[in-house]
Amino acid sequence: MSKSPLTLHRNPKFRAAIVQAALVFLVFYAFYSLYQTTVFNLEERGIRTSPSFFDQVAPFKVGFSPFLDFELGTTTYIKVFYIGVLNTLLVAVLGIIAATFLGFFIGILRSSNNWLAKKVALIYVEIFRNMPLLLQIMFWNFAIFLAFLPPPKQSLEFGSFFLNGRGLHTPVPIVEHSLLFKVWLGVVILSILLSFIFRRWAKIRFNNTGKSLPVLSISFSFIIIISISAFYILGQPLTVDIPVLGKFNFKGGGQLPLPLFSLWFALTIYTSAFIAENVRAGISSVSKGQIEAARSIGLTRSQMVKMIIIPQSMRVIIPPTISQYLNLTKNSSLAMAVGYEEVVAVWANISLNQTGQALIIIAMTIIFFEFCSLFTSFILNMYNKRIQITER
Amino acid sequence: MSLNSNKFERIPDRLPPINSIGWVAWVKQNLFGSVSNTLITLLFFYLIFLYIPPFLDWAVFNANISGTDRSVCDDNKSGACWTFVKVRIEQLLFGLYFTLNPDQTWRPILAFIVFACLLIPLVIERTPHKKWLLLTLIILYPVFFVSVVGGGVFGIPESDASQWGGLLLTFALAFVGIVLALPLGILLALGRRSKMPIVRSFSIIYIEFWRGTPLITILFMASVMLPLFFPSGVEFDKVVRAMIGITLFQSAYTAEAVRGGLQAIDKGQTEASMALGMGYWQQTIFIILPQALRISIPSIVNTFIALFKDTSLVSIIGLLDLLKIAQNSSRSLDWNGYDIEAYMFAGLVFWMFCFGMSMYSQKLERKLDTDRNTE
Amino acid sequence: MIKDDSIIKITKLNKWYGKFHALKDIDLSVGTTEKIVICGPSGSGKSTLIRCINRLEVHQEGSIKVDGIELSDDIKQITEIRSDVGMVFQHFNLFPHLTVLENCSLAPIWVRKKSKVEAEQMAMELLEKVRIPDQVNKYPGQLSGGQQQRVAIARALCMQPRIMLFDEPTSALDPEMIKEVLETMIELADSGMTMIVVTHEMGFANRVADRIIFMDEGQIVEQNDPDSFFNKPQSDRTKLFLSQILDH
């Protein structure tokens, strides 16, 4: 067959090349012209797109910044961005921890053999995952917490935690003597290391003789006894600052302001409904045959749960649950509705309105979330690879 | 073999011992099977009796529904104030324009009814000609919707989209997002599985970009940046801006749902259609897509649910959707203090739609599973 | 044929699934080292019967004694009996997340409280016996069906059971693999194990069975030694069944 120019257009490779070249051209041209128009339009409005505003002082107040100091009149825009990012990560971490516990609890109820527990868990899941998260955040914050939580004087007490209309007051640890504290930390780490060595030894002994020890409880009590006695011997280098009720409000301790508390609460409940569903699916993915096999070789119920059901169901539970963690992080941006100062609120909203630097600010916000998303896929890929190695 | 054989004597079936069947056995097995099981049962009964009756008292038995202003509710604080919802129902469902023009409310109502008439047969399994019904719904219905609700034709007075609100707006946003994202999503899914590396990478980048960003950021972008993207003079309505943002966002999720279906179809299908001498587009449109879409319907419906819930975010950029109107009403002078009722009503409406869709997708999934197992 | 030193003694066993009467008045004793093959049409209750013996199913009436211990709800006794009774399933049911070696050593370590070294040593021996030479560190998913079933037999044997139950061990396998599994089972039979085998492999039954039991509609219709069973079947049901399965 001759490759005359007449038949070239029938050649699939040639056609593919043309299509792709056209696509590249179109996309880049579209981006270029969008960028041009945007910069031009911004300049029309007197805004020169440039990151020089990073070092300008932000003219508004960020009330909640537990990690970086905020001071009205000196804090710059770029630091506001960091504060926003850290606040997002804070609520994400708090939410992930709580949602995991609650989600597993509900999911296990959902798979229990108690009919009532199963139904209650099912209703919980169906109610909370089928309503908009934003609505739930607003409901808890405005309709319940703001409306019904008492003023500081009559705070609800949970041990050293106090909940009132302004938020949740928590105890925080305070380092009294930094050198002794470091010594104490060293002792604690040492005791943990020792208990790991003990565990290794116990495992080797177990493999050789079959005699098992209650390794977990021994190492735990060892670590706890050592840490506590070292703590008192070193003269209490760390104290806990417990919030105390002053004249009008609490003094000392830490505070999760009400918006953060509501957001955390709603995110936890919403996400736990999804995690519970993952857990249920994971547990029911363990086939009946596996359970029968485990019973037929004489494993007790708890051995079966520990060695057959959990390892197998975790493989089904973990990947979608990691995706839920990412969703939770993205969903924390709904904080705006209740006024928690995370990255979208302080950066993509307030800072953008103040400076008009739409291009840079939106890009940075998106990059931050894309980074979280890439990080999540990275973890997921690693996990899947590991599973594949051990299974196939 | 011997010829004389015994006849098989069948022992007649008996019923099991009485304690192993019937509700007694059921209760014993499912509620009081073991000590821990019994404790769990008692705990849950206790919790239910602690919380459910007071809630029912509040929400139903002591609730207020009569009257037209807050005085009824203020007199009886022990029950919910559904009067509030009753009085504000037009705003909650249709928004400002139709509240101001009560003689026009037939328009959104008609639009909803026609929608229901098209949708319900689609959900029922045996309906014939589903394909045509679906096409009517996604092509003709939007035209119908815009002309009836938007007006300006056939002598129907015009209503500005910026004055739509409540459930009507929520519905319009979700519907537009779903319908426009579908073709876009299908193209992207095909692109992601294309053999052309550049097409594939562009599709991946597009999909992952939108999936990585929270919708609220995208809505900000749509409301702030979209006007900047175009030469001055091109103006977009706020609602249209939100629709564009939602559509782009949704298309990435639709693409992933469709890709799941494409992956599930085995290679044999492609090879068979190649052998028939079909080209790429012929194969795709007549062989691959119909099957892939059928498999991916449950996941697609799940993306609908997510989108329907997510439309509530437009309240943050100042659109008056169901959630925003509920919030505003509960803050108005006439009704402030009745937040719980406002959010509960809005929540219930959202919940009914989402739960319905979720039941439907679960049903389809089960059916697909059994189909697969019996094949 | 019923010996007095019976290791399993089933009397008047009745079992219902809901209201469905699945086993009716089953009486059966199995002597030590005896090999029993159970056959019968689908749905006749063969699986149900042998699953009752290690209490994967709970019966409602009658009694089952294994090794003199009567089956009851006592969890400790159930565990004891299960570690004395090995079971091989139609679909192998190996643990996919554990290697072949771990599959076999799991129960000896946790139920028999053996040391890991000892358990693995024994597992290796048994795996050699069932001719899974150097696959011990693979995962079940990497093995063929026949290999998986032989691992499953080794896993059950690792508990050093006194009785082995087989529920259609070859019916999910391709013909070549059936042979290798049956060979393993014949070796096991020759070593003096007490075995109850649900199978339709009549060649195997003829070769190893001391007694063949024919079940239908939840009843034991007929039991006899292989010779009489195949050549002089008593019941019309048995004849019908034999004519159907021996035809091809």
Ligand SMILES: Nc1ncnc2c1ncn2[C@@H]1O[C@H](COP(=O)(O)OP(=O)(O)OP(=O)(O)O)[C@@H](O)[C@H]1O
């Ligand atoms: N878990 C169960 N619930 C309800 N009915 C059951 C259950 N297991 C078995 N059955 C019924 O009990 C009867 C006996 O089942 P069984 O599995 O013992 O038959 P089988 O002889 O092993 O058949 P096959 O040769 O097909 O394996 C069948 O009619 C079956 O439908």
Ligand SMILES: [Mg+2]
């Ligand atoms: Mg069977």
